[in-house]
Amino acid sequence: MISQKAKYALRALIELARAEPGEALQIADIAERQRIPRKFLEQILLDLKHRGLVMSKRGAHGGYALLKPAASISFTEVLRLIDGPVAPLPCLSQTAYRRCEDCPSESACEVRRAFAAVADAERAVLDATSIADAARPVRRRR
Amino acid sequence: MISQKAKYALRALIELARAEPGEALQIADIAERQRIPRKFLEQILLDLKHRGLVMSKRGAHGGYALLKPAASISFTEVLRLIDGPVAPLPCLSQTAYRRCEDCPSESACEVRRAFAAVADAERAVLDATSIADAARPVRRRR
DNA sequence: GACAATCTCTACTTACTTGATAGACTTTAT
DNA sequence: ATAAAGTCTATCAAGTAAGTAGAGATTGTC
Numbered sequence: 107m108i109s110q111k112a113k114y115a116l117r118a119l120i121e122l123a124r125a126e127p128g129e130a131l132q133i134a135d136i137a138e139r140q141r142i143p144r145k146f147l148e149q150i151l152l153d154l155k156h157r158g159l160v161m162s163k164r165g166a167h168g169g170y171a172l173l174k175p176a177a178s179i180s181f182t183e184v185l186r187l188i189d190g191p192v193a194p195l196p197c198l199s200q201t202a203y204r205r206c207e208d209c210p211s212e213s214a215c216e217v218r219r220a221f222a223a224v225a226d227a228e229r230a231v232l233d234a235t236s237i238a239d240a241a242r243p244v245r246r247r248r
Numbered sequence: 249m250i251s252q253k254a255k256y257a258l259r260a261l262i263e264l265a266r267a268e269p270g271e272a273l274q275i276a277d278i279a280e281r282q283r284i285p286r287k288f289l290e291q292i293l294l295d296l297k298h299r300g301l302v303m304s305k306r307g308a309h310g311g312y313a314l315l316k317p318a319a320s321i322s323f324t325e326v327l328r329l330i331d332g333p334v335a336p337l338p339c340l341s342q343t344a345y346r347r348c349e350d351c352p353s354e355s356a357c358e359v360r361r362a363f364a365a366v367a368d369a370e371r372a373v374l375d376a377t378s379i380a381d382a383a384r385p386v387r388r389r390r
Numbered sequence: 391g392a393c394a395a396t397c398t399c400t401a402c403t404t405a406c407t408t409g410a411t412a413g414a415c416t417t418t419a420t
Numbered sequence: 421a422t423a424a425a426g427t428c429t430a431t432c433a434a435g436t437a438a439g440t441a442g443a444g445a446t447t448g449t450c
Contacts, residue, residue, distance in 0.1 A: 107332075107333065107335070107336060107337065107338070108336050108337065108363075109436090109437065109438085110437075110438065110439095111437075111438070113337075113348075113359055116358075116359050117358070117359060120358050120359075132395095132396070132397090133396080133397075134396090141350045141352070142350070143438080143439065143440085145439070145440060145441075146438070146439055146440085148397075148398080148399095149399095149439090151397090152397085152398065152399080155397095155398095162396090162397060162398090163396085163397080163446095163447085164395095164396060164397045164398080164445075164446045164447060165394095165395070165396055165397075165445090165446045165447025165448060166394070166395045166396065166446090166447055166448040166449070167395080167396080167447085167448065168395080168396045168397055168446080168447075168448095169396080169397085170397090181362060190249075191249065193249070194249060194250050195249065195250065195255075196249065206255075208283045208284070210283070216258075216259070216262050216382040216383065217255055217258050217259060217262075217382065219382070220323060220377045220381065220382050221250075223373045223377070224370060224373045224374060227369040227370060227372065227373050228366060228369060228370050230369065231365045231366045231369050232366060235362045235365070239362070240358040240359065240361070240362050241358065251407090251408070251409085252408075252409065252410095253408075253409070253410095274424095274425070274426090275425080275426075276425090285409080285410065285411085287410075287411060287412075288409065288410055288411085290426075290427080290428095291410090291428095293426090294426085294427065294428080297426095297427095304425095304426060304427090305417095305418085305425085305426080306416075306417045306418060306424095306425060306426045306427080307416090307417045307418025307419060307423095307424070307425055307426075308417090308418055308419045308420075308423070308424045308425055309418080309419065309424080309425075310417085310418075310419095310424080310425045310426055311425080311426085312426090
């Protein structure tokens with residue numbers, strides 16, 4: 107299961123992707139439109155900002171906007187940012203590899219062998235899906 | 249990430265799948281061979297027993313054995329049992345469907361649409377992989 | 391310059407989950 | 421009887437999830 111926070115992040119990004127180019131959306135608006143607790147969303151957007159996905163303008167008429175094309179933001183990227191590694195096992199993570207302490211031999215590990223296929227399948231889909239894909243009005247995909 | 253507990257459960261089942269037919273393996277042996285904390289493994293095996301995956305014999309020379317063919321125990325089944333729903337969103341779970349509270353329309357939910365494909369890909373692999381597959385000595389699969 | 395609208399940052403909270411550990415109890419073979 | 425198993429329930433420490441709270445910093449407008 108992905109976290110509620112990741113779900114909110116994706117929905118916020120989708121909302122931003124739907125804004126007019128150049129237009130900044132305000133936290134309160136995004137929160138209302140996507141039914142996200144406002145203070146929680148503040149934190150999430152701040153995270154996304156610190157990680158370089160969005161930019162913000164402060165003060166009156168401030169707001170948030172995407173920092174790169176929605177088509178170039180993959181679900182994988184967002185999930186990694188918010189929930190951490192996408193892989194089902196630490197020893198299969200591309201971005202946060204960690205040996206399993208109790209595993210004597212990685213190449214002989216039966217569980218790892220099986221989950222490698224899962225990880226590949228999962229990533230194939232997640233990498234191929236962008237915020238732009240998800241932001242399309244309805245019907246039709248990719 | 250799957251839990252440590254699920255990893256232990258899979259490894260224990262793999263170990264049981266490798267036992268001689270009719271032979272019962274003891275907790276202590278499985279724990280040692282697979283480097284699983286013994287008391288923790290007790291709980292896990294008890295769970296697996298209550299869910300009908302394995303059987304046990306008590307008393308001296310007791311132990312555990314699979315209750316059905318290793319080839320008929322899928323990874324999905326074990327994961328569901330130990331970690332709960334396999335789906336990435338509650339509203340995509342086959343076995344524990346739950347509506348997302350903040351979602352006004354499921355059919356219009358962009359996040360759901362995207363993750364449906366992930367769930368399918370994931371399940372396809374997990375359903376197709378059995379304990380018997382994982383228990384094969386090395387090399388070769390399916 | 392005052393003020394209000396916004397974003398920013400840090401801390402805190404409550405409940406739950408994870409990964410165990412402990413120990414008393416029951417059953418069975420010898 | 422006894423020792424070798426599995427069974428059951430409780431407990432625990434650390435971490436995570438999902439928020440909430442509130443003071444602070446910027447910026448546009450009058």
